[in-house]
Amino acid sequence: MEQQATGRAGRIERIIREHLAPVELRIHDDSARHAHHVHVRDNGVQAGESHYNVLIVSPAFDQMGRVQRSRVVHDLLADEFAGGMHALSLVLRTPQEQARMNAA
Numbered sequence: 001m002e003q004q005a006t007g008r009a010g011r012i013e014r015i016i017r018e019h020l021a022p023v024e025l026r027i028h029d030d031s032a033r034h035a036h037h038v039h040v041r042d043n044g045v046q047a048g049e050s051h052y053n054v055l056i057v058s059p060a061f062d063q064m065g066r067v068q069r070s071r072v073v074h075d076l077l078a079d080e081f082a083g084g085m086h087a088l089s090l091v092l093r094t095p096q097e098q099a100r101m102n103a104a
Contacts, residue, residue, distance in 0.1 A: 007049065008049045008052075008080060008083075008085060009027050009029055009052070011080065012027055012052065012054070012077060012080060013025065013027055015076050015077060016054075016056060016073070016076065019060075019076050020056060020058040020060045020061075020072075020073075020076075021058060021059070021060060022056050022057055022058040022060075023057050023058065023059070023095050023098075024055065024056075024057035024098065025054075025055070025056055025057070026053075026054065026055040027052060027053075027054050028052065028053040028054070029049075029051070029052055030051045030052060030053050030089075031049060031050045031051045031052075049084060049085070050084065050085060050086040050087065051085075051086060051087040051088075051089075052085070052087070052088050052089070053089045053091075054073075054088060054089070054090055054091070055091045055093075056073065056090070056091070056092050056093070057093050057094070057095055057097075057098040058092075058093075058094070058095075059094060059095055060072075061092055061093065061094045062094050066092070069090075069092040070090055070092065073088075073090055073092065074088070
């Protein structure tokens, strides 16, 4: 991310950077598109704090399968889910995988 994020996105960024040392990290707050969801209305989750799309490119994912990578990230962000984050869409790649994607 180009600038220091605040709120939930900032916490997500800090946790990911601290534990996975990504070479690339993109966090997109997609909450506004989901403001009508029952979960948002019933639980009072503020727009801008509930749904995220995240790309993490990290050498920490070397030797991990897709499911294990996802579990690692979900475990790291367990407190955010407990605090009202509802959905997390993840793209998790090694630097080599990302290089292949960029070359395609």
